[in-house]
Amino acid sequence: MRLITNTALLAVAGSALAQDFSKDGNYGAPFPNTTYPGFESNNPYAIAGSLSNQTSPPKYPSPWGEGRGDWATAYTKARAFVRQLTLEEKVNLTTGTGWELDRCVGQTGSIPRLAFRALCLQDSPVGVRDTDFNSVFPAGVNVAATWDSGAAYARGQAMGSEHKGKGVDMQLGPVAGPLGRTAAGGRNWEGFSSDPVLTGVMFAESIKGIQSAGVMTSAKHFIGYEQEHFRLVGDAANYGFDIAASNSANLDDITMHEMYLWPFADGVRAGATSVMCSYNQVNNSHACQNSYVMNYLLKGELGFQGFVVSDWLGTNSGVASVLAGLDMTMPGDSNVYDSGDSYFGANLTVAVLNGTVPAWRLDDMAIRIMAGFYFVETNVTRGPINFSSWTLDTYNYEHYYVGEGWTQVNDHVNVRSDHANLIRSIGARSTVLLKNVNNTLPLTGNEPLTAVFGNDAGPNSDGPNSCSDRGCDEGTLGMAWGSGSSNFPYLVTPDTAIQNTVLAAGGAYESSLDNNALDTMGALARRANVSIFFANSDSGEFYIEVDGNLGDRNNLTFWQGADEALAAVTGNCSNTILVVHSTGPVLLEQYASNPNITAILWAGVPGQESGNSIADVLYGRVNPGAKLPFTIGANRSDYGTDILYTPNGAVPQIDFREGVFIDYRTFDRHNETPTYEFGFGMSYTTFNYSDLRITKLNVSDYVPYSGYTSPAPTYGNFSSDPADHLFPANFTRVPDYQYPWLNTTNLTEASKDPHYAAPGSIPLNAQNGSAQPYPKAGGAPGGNPMLYDVLYRVRATITNTGPLAGEEVPQLYISRGGPYDPVRELRGFERLSIQPNGSTTFNVDVTRRDVSSWDPVAQDWYVRNTTKRVWVGSSSRRLLLEGVLP
Template sequence: MRGSFTLPVLFANTAPQLHSRQSDLAYSPPFYPSPWMEPNVEGWEDAYAKAKAIVSQMTLLEKVNLTTGVGWEGEACVGNTGGVPRLGIRALCLQDSPLGVRFADWVSGFPSGQTAAATWSRDLLYQRGVAMGQEHKGKGVDIQLGPVAGPLGRSPEAGRNWEGFSVDPVLTGVGMAETIKGIQSAGVVATAKHFIGNEQEHFRQASEAQGYGFNITESISSNIDDKTLHELYLWPFADAVRAGVGAFMCSYNQANNSYACQNSKLMNNVLKGELGFQGFIMSDWSAQHTGVASAVAGLDMTMPGDTGFDTGLSFFGSNLTVAILNGTMPLYRLDDMAMRIMASFYKVGINLNEPEPNFSSWTRETYQNSHFYAQQGWTQVNQHIDVRGEHANLIREIGAKGTVLLKNNGSLPLNKPKFLAVIGEDAGPNLYGPNGCAAGDHGCDNGTLAMGWGSGTADFPYLVTPDSALQSKVLSDGGRYESILDNYATTQIEALVRQAGATAIVFANADSGEGYINVDGNLGDRNNLTLWQNGDELIKTVAGINNNTIVVIHSVGPVLVTDWYDHPNITAIVWAGLPGQESGHSLVDVLYGDVNPAGRTPFTWGATRESYGTDILYEPNNGAEAPQDDFTEGVFIDYRYFDKTNATPIYEFGFGLSYTTFSYANIQVTKGNASTYTPTTGYSSAAPIIGSANYSTTLTDYAFPDGEFDYVTAYIYPYLNSTDSLAAASKDPEYGSSAVEFLPANATASDAQPRLPASGGPGGNPALWDVLYTVTAEVTNTGSVEGDEVPQLYLGLGGPDDPRVVLRGFERLEAIAPGETATFSVDLTRRDLSNWDTESQNWFVSEYPKTVYVGRSSRLLDLSATLS
């Protein structure tokens, strides 16, 4: 059967720095060789030792198998590596998503990362990570494809902002760290993604854009300067590395005209070198564009393995085998790839001989073919195991505590209203069920919005709508309840809300998602910042009649509320985010005061679209070549840009109201005893060769196994198609032949390498986390209701090119009783006070005067103190 099986050789002259470009386009400098694992990095020592013990037993073919996906729909999961069954390693299972287990039944639909971040609660972020990890583990998943720090949210219209946490790198960094710790505590490897500059859906993949009719041949290039990269977009990824994350996913886009998954500057220099990342880097699905060129640039695993879905062709697989045998790629690089994968495996406590995944991504049927695309291997593929546990309670709590009260003229909390009129499609169900979008992956905007669309989703086991939850509550109180769930039923809506004594709640939403799904002409990214389904007109219609109108918004980010937010008849505005399966229950908890709202908006609500200063690049701007997206605003996104331009937001970053009141007092600054910052010096060890005894140069050792071999169609194998000669093994009729690939200077060097000054430990130089100051303040509940409060610490770095203030710390102080005072405390580290110096490639604390502020939002800063 193997006679019809071919693999391309795609090791052409396509090293990352050689991308065809005009002289004025951004450029990503080369950095080689790819750093190898270090045995004594804090937190990785035991994992390294275990990995070395098992990798040293692997043959070349087994190492290649571990680094190569088997192909789309080849096994149970959205991504599977080849296994090493001889040593008890089954095919590793990689599965979406950052808010639950995608493509599986009997799992939970968690709140989005953005909604979880709106709680500003480290504990809830951690608990959410634990619960998601437990569900992935229960389904047999080894590697969860989340959490998300890219996109960070440069443009509010970007389709996948809701998958991440916040536009602020510190809040996002905390979200990343706590989620990673939670996921990995459950025995599942977490994946920090998408690395890096993946800030819009338009043009992220040339092929996807071509499908929408755009004439481009290369994917978009996010052009980011070094200072902006470090001070903004890299910050939360550094927190991920420091938290011990096992995996990174490189993104679809180019960065400075080099594809992220073959960008040696980003993967070798920044991630593995400067940040000291010891885990492995996988490609986003089909984001790999070269073979050895991507491997020596730092890529450790190709996903899902094939060059195009279900082609049977791979950049790795047998091509990687050939590359080692003909000397194109050094053996140490393959060893390092396998070591990084297995060290991550051991770091989270995964064992050998793990049970197979008990679900199939490709069918809900109990019995189907295990190799779905090939339709081979009939067996039981779904065991329908319920992994939800008691997670509904946590989902409800996060949904409620992530709800932000934006306006309240005393109409909330509700107190047994006699007559509640609920208006809007967003309050009700999708008529085809909570998972009934025809496009799949929630690719529609029908009924209440509880998560966006795309691969960052999971199926709902149920969805509690606001309509059902509110009706149940009103009826239990003996009230009257009516709802109209058609946004365009104007006559009926007007008749209902003008009735005497009616309290009206209007629901509206705004959706977005991943670029492979087009919803109402929105190609992932939103076309505008208005509410969907006539939402703005619906709100104005009801408010024009009813003098007690409450507005509830479910959205993927900010929307423009300028035309109606200050209407005198609108007595309250609530942002409920994307709350997951317990949506209605979470909302009722807040509206009725069972949960005193303390959610804070994780982004700014601007008066106009233009007030953000950034936007999506909707049309190609470089002919048929790669669209060029220049990040000319630098670090000035969201609230930083509003501050820079003195623009007044409707609701600023970090804002949120409560049913009680708080006062702030007595800021105190204590100086720490940190030592002087010392750049890292010295050299690494030389590249280790692990298990060289298992390295054979006999070509027949790399042939498909003799005898009965159950070849699976389009499955990616490490075996050679021809063992006549390496030249014959390197040929493919479609791609021609290339026995040896051109590689840049130093790409295969194995000698000791100089350490980078900003390196030295997970996340960077350990001295960056020295505490320079501790800031405390007192927060007193001056109202009559117990509640949580979220004091926030902002820092003015003082330089002419610095933002006015940047977030540097926060804490959700829980259950402060009336009259009670709680203490807020933040340790300011050297990193918090530092800027990036592009010349020395290191962090430094400038001589500009620095001021610390404590308050309740980025604009409501009650207290301040100067740092000496």
């Protein structure tokens, strides 16, 4: 094992911004790199704070956890456990053992002396990755489309129980970053919505659900991770791009707080046990060694009590990252997988021995990790890991990459329970009805001839799991690609489910599933009484290229040649229903206005029960009540932001000059008419809104948090003699495995750490363990507790005026009234089930945070003295009731 050098503390700024342009798929339309001209924020702070090559301010020391809020019991147990540990055992908790060297995608070292097996960290946010007999759940974007916090919790609980059943300790999810700054973002589907409030609610409920099953969460990706292109140097090099470092998300303090940090505050308040830092840089400092975002924002302002884990290969240094707030590195390797080197491991042992990392900082890392464990678990002893991420064979190598330890690695435990019912229900309840001319839907099933069309209606002929990490677009889109995927136990296609429904009702059924068979499609469409066409648009992670798309989508149009095939159908059938499976917005303007398309549904990325879910909606077994979690624009340029497809320097610079104006905020600000607005969705019944009531509560004025932490505690002593930290005698090493012990007693030679020779290069206060002041916006998990005081209660009456029982999602929007604020912003919602002629009350509590603005000078929240208008409606543009907050 070779010990390696810790890298410099701060990232070097990138080179000057170039004027590069990219193209939209095959259509040749030029688009600026990240923001269209004229779409810059009108806030001077946002413009000044989103410049290429700007720097991130240093914030030290890294706050030590204190067991605040609901964490007291977990911290008591964690302290008792860590007091027993040696220096090496503490290091083992923080360091992954290496890629493909243990069973899970990430695995820490173990502590055999205390019967503590390794922590198993496993993808994904839609189900247990890389195993069998697991479920595939609807994507996060579908959960957001339900606008139902209960669905988010139930899905989280079911996913958590499946991870638990496989022996997983931490599920790598849920996702609030990317938030969805760009409509073409490759991993938007893993997250929830382009709105921070909707995302925050679904994020928090997912965390609660997963952790209720006794599994830790890794809330990710923190922060500014809004595109796939140029996230890692190695990935970029594989595609022929020559960059020196990961892209830098350049954004101002207001935008950070009012948009991208908002859902993470909800996640921390919900008890997230860990947060995963992201690949990108933030203001030209790597997110996983950025002291401002980890030390100040996350652990300081948000009062995060859990631990920060790197994304895989997201660690760029040892001492620098540790002092900046990183608590665990994954998968343990340094710059490349299976390198045999680690920035942590033995290097962290050296750093503590030579004093560059103070002992209290390592103790805090170990305490935070164990507090996260005890927050959801009661016993150190737990079930074994019963699967291998690297093979589905029953027998294989325990240390797969190096071929050592032949044993049974897969027990093939079936953890699916009855989750198929929940998956089917969420798939149906997340299907958004966008168009329904003359009550085309629901269908009866006994139409004389039903015809189904499109590649997206059928199977992948090689099987649903034939493409690694779902890295292809063959057949129906049940799941997108990347590390956020999992193996299907089965995939019910729309072709199968609709055929079953039609045949059971006595109808006739035919399908044509080849988008290249235009003549065949046209001939069948001429005979059909109803044609149902399926089209998709896929995306995923940057390490996989699909049809020329490097994670991020090249366009917002249909894939698989669906446009031409759809034209062949609509040209021959005046009763065509379009069903869209997509990871985000698709341009639908031409189809919304096509008279031969009588209904349109957006079904997202629905998971294993895809066909059954859409059939339930098409045939009225489920009355659609979903709403769009993003805007569907008429033109790509209407969104105002885009992917940086071509590097604009050695360190690609992504300037968030639009500030808080993304998605519907942009459309509202520029008075652009979308095809279908954010929050829009129809039903098979109708609803009336009435009787808006606003009640002001008597609440104390906001007080900035004040006070000091206790001094940094340390737990246990260790020998300062390097000879006491050498590899144990007669110890058998696994090649390339990460261990905490040293090869030599010469620390300078062992580490080659420049900070050992030049301790003055350590940032000011980074080693300071004295009592520290709390941020004014801090004080508890989620931030200053007074931010969550309820200032107003908003009520309205919703009546079902139609013939069917249905579900409606009333939405509350507020204007904060500032000169640089959006026209209106979502601040509350509720999914209501209402019987015909029945009424129910829509209830939203408006908190201080909901009406506050961020002051970048005072570094705190404040309520601006302006008129604050309130709207309640069925979408961001259908605002049926209006009032003013008194």
